[in-house]
Amino acid sequence: MPIITKFPVYDFENRLLVEAGTKLTPEFLAEFQAPQRKSYGAFPLISHGLIRDDLLHQFSTAPYDVIFSQSDKVADILAVMEQVRLPLPILQGLDYFRRHDFHTYRHMLMIFALSILIAGELEGRADLIHAKIAQSGPTHDLGKIAVPLATLLKKGPLTIREHDMLRHHTLTGYLLLAHYMQDTSNIAAIIARDHHERRNGSGYPGGIEQRDINVEITTVADIYDALIAQRPYRPVSFDNRTALEELTWMADRGEIGWDVVRVLISYNRRNKPSYKKFEVSLERRGHAPESNIYGKVINDHQEGE
Numbered sequence: 325m326p327i328i329t330k331f332p333v334y335d336f337e338n339r340l341l342v343e344a345g346t347k348l349t350p351e352f353l354a355e356f357q358a359p360q361r362k363s364y365g366a367f368p369l370i371s372h373g374l375i376r377d378d379l380l381h382q383f384s385t386a387p388y389d390v391i392f393s394q395s396d397k398v399a400d401i402l403a404v405m406e407q408v409r410l411p412l413p414i415l416q417g418l419d420y421f422r423r424h425d426f427h428t429y430r431h432m433l434m435i436f437a438l439s440i441l442i443a444g445e446l447e448g449r450a451d452l453i454h455a456k457i458a459q460s461g462p463t464h465d466l467g468k469i470a471v472p473l474a475t476l477l478k479k480g481p482l483t484i485r486e487h488d489m490l491r492h493h494t495l496t497g498y499l500l501l502a503h504y505m506q507d508t509s510n511i512a513a514i515i516a517r518d519h520h521e522r523r524n525g526s527g528y529p530g531g532i533e534q535r536d537i538n539v540e541i542t543t544v545a546d547i548y549d550a551l552i553a554q555r556p557y558r559p560v561s562f563d564n565r566t567a568l569e570e571l572t573w574m575a576d577r578g579e580i581g582w583d584v585v586r587v588l589i590s591y592n593r594r595n596k597p598s599y600k601k602f603e604v605s606l607e608r609r610g611h612a613p614e615s616n617i618y619g620k621v622i623n624d625h626q627e628g629e
């Protein structure tokens with residue numbers, strides 16, 4: 325069943341790319357990626373704006389100071405990042421988030437770093453997949469550029485329409501990346517589309533049984549960072565232990581894969597045991613933060629009550 329867009333998608337110059345209600349069939353996508361005359365080039369990501377400095381600052385901030393405590397690993401990650409080049413409009417998209425929604429900007433950079441770290445552990449460093457997946461971390465939430473800032477930064481529960489718009493960042497991101505990279509099967513585009521899918525089919529936008537390890541690495545990194553980061557919709561974030569317990573429970577329920585979760589747990593330990601060689605307990609000792617309204621949705625007409 326092809327996925328259908330719920331909202332129109334515009335490019336960064338406000339030209340309509342895809343109408344609402346479009347079925348993303350293979351035929352449509354083949355047409356969509358037909359070569360255009362205009363090339364958007366490819367520019368090094370890490371030296372764009374303050375990306376390198378912002379990343380290094382995050383590496384020294386808890387809990388990432390433990391995860392990225394090995395200087396040789398950080399050097400490897402930076403070396404992979406050096407290879408990543410993106411079309412200029414996409415880099416300008418990152419500038420937009422740095423200016424207007426620093427949470428999302430910081431989050432995308434951290435998923436970039438985490439996905440390289442995890443892919444290196446699971447797949448061996450410096451292979452082609454590794455470099456390609458690196459390209460997708462900083463862009464997985466690019467589609468949020470079409471979500472009004474008032475929604476992205478909202479402290480209260482979202483209305484159904486706002487919730488739908490927010491979820492649409494998957495398809496918007498997919499289509500924007502496919503457009504600017506002129507490739508509907510580019511891994512960055514696929515990851516933007518599928519990073520909220522789950523192994524057991526409980527995710528969105530397609531409800532597919534997601535089994536691609538490259539996507540799953542981003543998915544798990546994404547959930548982890550979303551739990552520990554400061555977000556507008558809750559006064560306090562999850563503590564690190566509780567966030568890792570949440571991931572463990574999601575793996576136990578078959579939503580995400582164990583290997584990726586185990587790598588993340590391993591890197592949260594100072595001695596970095598092999599991800600295959602330690603016991604993971606399902607005991608719950610942490611507590612989710614109170615007043616977390618993530619996922620709470622109200623009827624559109626309830627707004628303002």
Ligand SMILES: [Fe+2]
Pocket residue numbers: 464465493519520
């Ligand atoms: Fe997302």
Ligand SMILES: [Fe+2]
Pocket residue numbers: 431464465546
């Ligand atoms: Fe995300």
